[in-house]
Amino acid sequence: xxxxxxxxxxxxxxxxxxxxxxxxxEGKDIYKKKDSDVKNNTVNKCLQEAEAWTxxxxxxxxxxxxxxxxxxxxxxxxxxxxxxxCVRLVNTCDLALNNLSNLRLLTxxxxxxxxxxxxxxxxxxxxxxxLLQSIISDxxxxxxFEKIGANIRYVMIDEFQDTSRxxxxxxxxxxxxxxxxxxxxxxxGDVKQSIYRWRNGDWGILNSLNESNTDFPVNVKTLDTNFRxxxxxxxxxxxxxxxxxxxxxxxxxADFGMECAPLKSAYxxxxxxxSHQEMDGYVKVRILKTDKDRKRDELMLExxxxxxxxxxxxxxxNPEDVAVLLRGNDDIAAIADYFHEKKPxxxxxxxxxxLLSASEAVNLLVDALSVLDxxxxxxxxxxxxxxxxxxxxxxxxxxxxxxxxxxxxxxLPSEYVEHYDELREMPLYExxxxxxxxxxxxxxxxxxxxxxxxxxxxxxxxxxxxxDLTSFLTEWNxxxxxxxxxxxxxxxxxxxxIHKSKGLQFHTVIVPYCDWKLQSSANVWCTPxxxxxxxxxxxxxxxxxxxxxxxxxxxxxxEVIQQWVDxxxxxxxxxxxxxxxxFTIGMIPASKDNINNVAKLMWNALNDGLIESDTAFTYExxxxxxxxxxxxxxxxxxxxxxxxxx
Numbered sequence: 001x002x003x004x005x006x007x008x009x010x011x012x013x014x015x016x017x018x019x020x021x022x023x024x025x026e027g028k029d030i031y032k033k034k035d036s037d038v039k040n041n042t043v044n045k046c047l048q049e050a051e052a053w054t055x056x057x058x059x060x061x062x063x064x065x066x067x068x069x070x071x072x073x074x075x076x077x078x079x080x081x082x083x084x085x086c087v088r089l090v091n092t093c094d095l096a097l098n099n100l101s102n103l104r105l106l107t108x109x110x111x112x113x114x115x116x117x118x119x120x121x122x123x124x125x126x127x128x129x130x131l132l133q134s135i136i137s138d139x140x141x142x143x144x145f146e147k148i149g150a151n152i153r154y155v156m157i158d159e160f161q162d163t164s165r166x167x168x169x170x171x172x173x174x175x176x177x178x179x180x181x182x183x184x185x186x187x188x189g190d191v192k193q194s195i196y197r198w199r200n201g202d203w204g205i206l207n208s209l210n211e212s213n214t215d216f217p218v219n220v221k222t223l224d225t226n227f228r229x230x231x232x233x234x235x236x237x238x239x240x241x242x243x244x245x246x247x248x249x250x251x252x253x254a255d256f257g258m259e260c261a262p263l264k265s266a267y268x269x270x271x272x273x274x275s276h277q278e279m280d281g282y283v284k285v286r287i288l289k290t291d292k293d294r295k296r297d298e299l300m301l302e303x304x305x306x307x308x309x310x311x312x313x314x315x316x317x318n319p320e321d322v323a324v325l326l327r328g329n330d331d332i333a334a335i336a337d338y339f340h341e342k343k344p345x346x347x348x349x350x351x352x353x354x355l356l357s358a359s360e361a362v363n364l365l366v367d368a369l370s371v372l373d374x375x376x377x378x379x380x381x382x383x384x385x386x387x388x389x390x391x392x393x394x395x396x397x398x399x400x401x402x403x404x405x406x407x408x409x410x411x412l413p414s415e416y417v418e419h420y421d422e423l424r425e426m427p428l429y430e431x432x433x434x435x436x437x438x439x440x441x442x443x444x445x446x447x448x449x450x451x452x453x454x455x456x457x458x459x460x461x462x463x464x465x466x467x468d469l470t471s472f473l474t475e476w477n478x479x480x481x482x483x484x485x486x487x488x489x490x491x492x493x494x495x496x497x498i499h500k501s502k503g504l505q506f507h508t509v510i511v512p513y514c515d516w517k518l519q520s521s522a523n524v525w526c527t528p529x530x531x532x533x534x535x536x537x538x539x540x541x542x543x544x545x546x547x548x549x550x551x552x553x554x555x556x557x558x559e560v561i562q563q564w565v566d567x568x569x570x571x572x573x574x575x576x577x578x579x580x581x582x583f584t585i586g587m588i589p590a591s592k593d594n595i596n597n598v599a600k601l602m603w604n605a606l607n608d609g610l611i612e613s614d615t616a617f618t619y620e621x622x623x624x625x626x627x628x629x630x631x632x633x634x635x636x637x638x639x640x641x642x643x644x645x646x
Contacts, residue, residue: 018046018076025079031090032546039080047076091550096533099523099540129166136173153183160189162201172216179217191266192241192572195499197562203569207266226272226576228505230281232622233582234274237575241270241568243605248518248564251594255560256548262561263568270572281580285606285619287599288587296587301338303585304512308346308493311508311624317581318627319347321507323494325574327516332495335512347492356457357481359450360391361441366476368416368435372424373469385411392443413438428467429458453485498574507627509578515586515599516570519543519563526555571598580625588617 021043024030030038045052050068054061117123123131155174157163163171175185187206194203209218226234245267252260288299304324311317326332332350339346356362364387370380385408389395409417415438416423423431432455441447457480458472465471494506523540530551533539541547543563547556575582586599595601603610603617610617 031087091546095541132170155185157187160187161194161203162196164200227275231274231279232281236283238271247604282622282624283582287617290590319493320491323506324510349492350495361447449485508581510583512585514584
């Protein structure tokens, strides 16, 4: 239009900012841009004033103003009317199509599974809640009492924050019946410890129960006394979590233009009082800086190593008093591997760290089975020779002497070689028992727990499968190698996930890798409300910021809240496990963007209390509390202590 009217679309004739707006509309990524990134102050002025389309010193100023009034302002208004609609439609289509094929596949699998279960008269336990809901949805309490053969007056539900909507719907009629008869019921829970959303736990149920709930009379009682942690740990949590929630709320307001009310409500009662009189306890937060020359894992493990060395050897804290809490099992494996190599004498205790595949005895048995299954398996033969000669016989000679020989049978037990065909025909369990004796695995130290677990695993396997050797080895390579021995009786530094630590307490808690993301990519199950997408009851949508620019914007906002609560709750559970000492180790991202991980959240919340060095930010409060020497417990068992009177 400008060129048709003889006005160049360049500096000196018009406002180039409005020209760049139309160039943005031509861009392929226009549907990814937020409204504020496209419709800036210049565009808003140009929508209202023709003078905004040019500058006072511009050539052909009057012609430009006249053209703006006649044609350009109506054109801009049309563009701003259709742009948000088109962006919303394009993003909705793109997000919906991403998982459409997967949805078809899931629907087909579900149909096939239902048909198979129907033919074999089977019922999935996972569908129990749905079945109960379908049975009692339109029934009264007398029907339920008749079916269960009892009359329930009082109901108590523990860990209520992890109850699903469907479960609560099934229990609700029992609660209402008891209340109508004058009998009280009790639900116990803490929204801040809801960390099982992946099991359909819905903290929103407990968060919405309050005195103003007219449908369900509720008397809320908050227990605000902490009997576990020392005063300094409680004081730290009392300051950190309200400040962290405020930081996230400020970001939520900036992103969505409204307060994050559910998060604020969930942490409204986070402040606790201590049952201890003395101001004891210790808290140390280390937020490492990124180093372009070194990997994150290397820095994190070195910091953890330094912390454990100080605690165990300088502060004289007992290894069994220390728990290392982690976000996931992968971090546990990384820590176990590091200390196994660097400090093999450091005692560690963890189900995830002591995998069956880490056992020398178990690996020797698997190698022996592999050779029996395939006598041409050169790799299994070489591995078996090496494990037997070096591990069992403690032969320190040059392994190449054995491995380079074509005939390796002289380096294996004669009974194994001479009875090869007989061994191949034996049942799996009896075969493993005989191999244990043939190879003299009783000579290996500290292998009993692994061997017991291995034989128990074989028993479980044979309950569901045949004794076929090839099938067992296939299952071992696919799944069974990940099995771990229980380590409840093992004394040492405990390595466990935050989820497994829930309900436990430890003298000293260390939380390394304390920098997990506050938001992660996942599929969000949405219920489309607009045509034609509402033809599907449910649609899996990849969690992405573009959801906010689609008809799934409400689902996106709700998922942001859910993920924030999930991850700050993990911090809360980890920090409240500590009795005497609390250590955290994280790494702040190099970017200065929004709060995108928990280390950045801690950096924002503790900013005034952090001391900066070249490599890290540090917060410290109190003095390290040493282990308490435990007195020998009195033995009151008459069968063991004859001095105890009957």
